Amino acid sequence: MAAAPDEFSGPDDLEERERTALETLCKRLADDEFVLAERYTEWQVRAPTLESDLALANNAQDELGHARLWYDVLGDLGFGERELVYERDPDDFRHSTLVERPFEDGNWADPVLRSYLYDVAEELRLEALADSSYPKIADRVEKIRSEESYHREHAQNWLERLADDEESRERLQATLDELFPHALTLFEPCAPPRDANEASGDKPRAVDPGIEADIVDLGLRTATLEELGEEWLSIVVPYLESLDLAVPIDGDDGFEVTAAALPDERGRDGTHTDAWAELYDEFTRTYRELGRDEPTTIMDAPE
Amino acid sequence: MNIDTVKERAGPREFSPADELPREYREAATRMIEFHANSEIMGAYLERPFIRQAPSIDRKLAFSAKVQDEIGHGQLLYRAAESLGVKTREEMLDDLANGDGKFLNCFHYPMESWVETPMIAFFVDGAAMRRQATLRRTSWEPYAHAMDKVCFEEGFHVKHGEDILKELMSGSKKEQQMTQEAFEEWWPRIIQFFGPTDDKSTHHDFAASVGLKQQSNDDLRNAFLDQYIPKARKYGLEIPDEPRIRERDDGTYAVEEDDLNWDEFFTIAKNEFEPGLGQINGRKTAQEAVDWVRETIENDASAAGGHAPQAAD
Numbered sequence: 001m002a003a004a005p006d007e008f009s010g011p012d013d014l015e016e017r018e019r020t021a022l023e024t025l026c027k028r029l030a031d032d033e034f035v036l037a038e039r040y041t042e043w044q045v046r047a048p049t050l051e052s053d054l055a056l057a058n059n060a061q062d063e064l065g066h067a068r069l070w071y072d073v074l075g076d077l078g079f080g081e082r083e084l085v086y087e088r089d090p091d092d093f094r095h096s097t098l099v100e101r102p103f104e105d106g107n108w109a110d111p112v113l114r115s116y117l118y119d120v121a122e123e124l125r126l127e128a129l130a131d132s133s134y135p136k137i138a139d140r141v142e143k144i145r146s147e148e149s150y151h152r153e154h155a156q157n158w159l160e161r162l163a164d165d166e167e168s169r170e171r172l173q174a175t176l177d178e179l180f181p182h183a184l185t186l187f188e189p190c191a192p193p194r195d196a197n198e199a200s201g202d203k204p205r206a207v208d209p210g211i212e213a214d215i216v217d218l219g220l221r222t223a224t225l226e227e228l229g230e231e232w233l234s235i236v237v238p239y240l241e242s243l244d245l246a247v248p249i250d251g252d253d254g255f256e257v258t259a260a261a262l263p264d265e266r267g268r269d270g271t272h273t274d275a276w277a278e279l280y281d282e283f284t285r286t287y288r289e290l291g292r293d294e295p296t297t298i299m300d301a302p303e
Numbered sequence: 304m305n306i307d308t309v310k311e312r313a314g315p316r317e318f319s320p321a322d323e324l325p326r327e328y329r330e331a332a333t334r335m336i337e338f339h340a341n342s343e344i345m346g347a348y349l350e351r352p353f354i355r356q357a358p359s360i361d362r363k364l365a366f367s368a369k370v371q372d373e374i375g376h377g378q379l380l381y382r383a384a385e386s387l388g389v390k391t392r393e394e395m396l397d398d399l400a401n402g403d404g405k406f407l408n409c410f411h412y413p414m415e416s417w418v419e420t421p422m423i424a425f426f427v428d429g430a431a432m433r434r435q436a437t438l439r440r441t442s443w444e445p446y447a448h449a450m451d452k453v454c455f456e457e458g459f460h461v462k463h464g465e466d467i468l469k470e471l472m473s474g475s476k477k478e479q480q481m482t483q484e485a486f487e488e489w490w491p492r493i494i495q496f497f498g499p500t501d502d503k504s505t506h507h508d509f510a511a512s513v514g515l516k517q518q519s520n521d522d523l524r525n526a527f528l529d530q531y532i533p534k535a536r537k538y539g540l541e542i543p544d545e546p547r548i549r550e551r552d553d554g555t556y557a558v559e560e561d562d563l564n565w566d567e568f569f570t571i572a573k574n575e576f577e578p579g580l581g582q583i584n585g586r587k588t589a590q591e592a593v594d595w596v597r598e599t600i601e602n603d604a605s606a607a608g609g610h611a612p613q614a615a616d
Binding site for chain 1 (some may be wrong): 589
């Protein structure tokens with residue numbers, strides 16, 4: 001934990017270094033939520049029961065709501081929804097590859113497991129943002145937290161139910177093997193945003209560990225990614241093992257995210273799996289086809 | 304209760320599961336509510352892709368919520384239908400998957416572009432609102448009760464649909480043109496939403512006599528045209544030349560029935576229309592892909608003594 005630095009009063013007195021740190025942090029937060037929600041909505045009208053259909057739709061809308069909150073913080077830096085979503089270069093998105101992975105038809109084990117892996121990480125990161133030196137971030141944590149515990153409970157209920165049945169547990173295991181490396185990218189540092197130091201947009205841009213260090217040094221987040229990753233592992237590994245699932249990570253050295261366990265594409269550094277390009281193309285289709293130049297807002301900006 | 308007593312007593316919210324009702328009434332009510340419930344599900348199926356294709360986060364949120372609402376309405380309505388003791392929800396959902404369940408004509412057509420979304424969300428939902436508002440006085444109390452919630456939420460959907468239409472019609476020339484084209488394609492189907500004229504409607508007499516149905520197709524169609532023709536014009540849409548619609552001296556509308564494609568309508572009514580079949584089967588495939596989950600839950604439930612656990616829902 002870093003010593004508490006001075007609070008920022010707002011967007012006006014930010015230095016370049018502070019700006020970059022804030023932008024990088026908020027983009028990874030917002031992009032995670034937005035892309036996860038985008039994937040969740042695929043289960044609408046496709047879930048196993050009407051009840052689970054309603055529940056997953058709720059989660060999707062919660063995550064979309066959170067994405068709105070984080071994108072709105074980026075409004076302080078002059079970004080609008082157009083630059084942040086609908087006209088952003090897909091290579092500039094900074095979400096973890098966990099949230100962009102496509103669902104295999106009918107594999108209900110996936111949204112349930114993905115939700116669990118993600119929601120535990122989200123709880124931890126919200127905890128580390130509750131005392132953020134950027135007041136707007138801290139303000140928004142409480143609202144989001146109240147919804148997240150419900151998501152996690154929902155996911156665990158399903159996991160336990162599925163793990164209880166041999167065939168369903170095998171599906172869970174196969175899905176866990178697929179998702180787990182991607183989940184680890186939740187704790188990877190980001191490449192700098194495009195405008196920060198190079199205009200060319202060469203990809204993938206090298207991760208700059210300095211930005212992540214700044215995020216913590218400036219008190220924007222009060223825990224390091226390593227700390228969050230270790231804590232996350234210390235929760236999910238024993239839990240998944242208690243369901244008789246084998247977690248694909250070497251636990252001998254304690255709970256640590258190692259390079260060997262990570263997938264080739266990590267999202268945070270601007271590299272994405274092929275599924276992302278397709279997804280991006282789909283959700284921007286109408287906007288492009290109609291030749292829009294501004295996404296429609298129908299709700300007031302978050303308080 | 305015999306059928307004559309039912310007809311005598313038939314009034315708003317008159318009958319509930321506490322009444323012993325003749326099979327004829329219960330079957331007619333089941334058919335009507337099941338049709339309504341199926342339509343909610345198939346409407347949601349049709350609109351689902353536009354959650355993703357919505358051109359902004361706010362629109363996406365609203366669309367996701369709308370689709371969720373429709374599934375919620377389906378859930379409510381199946382419950383209201385189940386309470387008649389004729390069919391279980393599982394049987395109704397299975398019938399829908401097998402192509403035996405009937406649903407609204409409009410949801411048998413494919414929807415490919417965002418400009419089509421207000422055709423459903425404004426016009427079809429608006430038409431449905433007219434009918435549903437009258438059903439709050441239907442004689443089967445659980446159905447009327449479900450309509451209270453459905454009408455409340457449907458009001459928001461129609462407003463959202465209207466807002467999308469307004470945005471498209473005040474957008475670029477291209478958007479306006481595409482929207483007009485979509486309107487021309489959907490307009491006859493929307494008018495057919497109310498079915499054939501009363502003299503050709505098969506189920507109306509009985510359903511009306513036992514208080515299930517509160518207003519005739521003709522009355523509903525009239526009320527809809529009266530309200531929606533001016534709205535369409537207000538947003539700059541041109542009413543297509545066909546079907547020919549004539550305003551009578553008393554302010555009601557006469558639709559030239561021969562200008563509408565009734566062969567197609569009745570093919571749809573039999574679930575034999577090709578695009579509609581594709582949608583029925585698309586939903587069936589999606590449901591089959593999660594059969595294993597339902598089996599797991601059922602095993603779980605029987606192991607727990609036959610009580611389905613609710614927690615994970």
